[in-house]
Amino acid sequence: MGKTTMDYFILVVLASFGVLQVVAAYSRLRGLMLFQRSLLCVILGLGFVALGFLWFFGSGPRNLPDTQGGLDGNRQSALFAEGAAVALVATLILSSLVNRHRLPGLGVVQWGLEALKEATYFQALGTGVGRLWRQRPKRTQRSSSGSMAG
């Protein structure tokens, strides 16, 4: 992996992580927030975004063609998707750990991001999976004696 590739990947991970905190605070998705105070999440998020860009553009020349160390559009798109996915997974794990005792969890099953207003990601996932497990089709037990009722 070239230097620009790694640097770009790190930029995307940091900035995406920051964006998630800002958006979680705005959308009141408490299950994704690392702090329960929205303002702190916004500050943290903007800080990560700024850190990512300052570091990327300050750490080397970036106006390079893809034949001399730069990244073409396709490579950028793929790296962005990968970096954003890493940031999302990191957010889901960290926020679930930080909030596991803070949030009440789900009393009833809710789908979608709406569930993350009252539960962490893994609490919400567990509630949904638990419901699907309880609703699974059960096998009918067959009589094993072979006797016919008279």
Add this chain to the structure above:
Amino acid sequence: MATAAQADAAVLLWLNGWVGRFPWLDTAARLVVSDYLVPVLLSLLLFGMWFAGREPTLRERHQRAVLRAIIGMGFASLVVLIANHYVFRPRPFTQYELQLLFYMPTDSSFPSNPAVVGFAMATGIWTGNRSLGLVAFLGAGLWGLSRVYAGVSYPSDVVAGALLGMAATLLVSGALATIEPLPTLVLRLAQRFHLA
């Protein structure tokens, strides 16, 4: 045609003529013209938009806009790839003496790839949120303008790219509406995993 080409070159030469007069402007242009600033910012806007919204209906509207933007950008890029097999326009720095603020791309100047990508994404964002869409259009417009200022694209390359990008995303919007319930199924599946 000759008059249009002359006007195109005149605007390019006038804009590029400002290079070197204000160092702060050149520094800002070098940043904006970069292959990484505006596209990453627009992509972050899309990423955040997917999760943004205090109500499920608003979030779903944003998510559909993100799908339009991504597919529209891909479709527009495909059109450019095909077009470049038939149309090749030399870069302006091969025709005129310009002060370059960027490396010398070797692909066709027409249409401007950054304009195609930027305006495709901005149009998708705009279909879901007008305010964010205006911000995205501003970013895409500055990116395109910086390409002319930096001497790597003609103004008509940027205009054509912008129109192509916008048209591609609007076409994709219509196409997605006709293949319902497929996009809805995608969103419902993501909701099952609390990712939408």
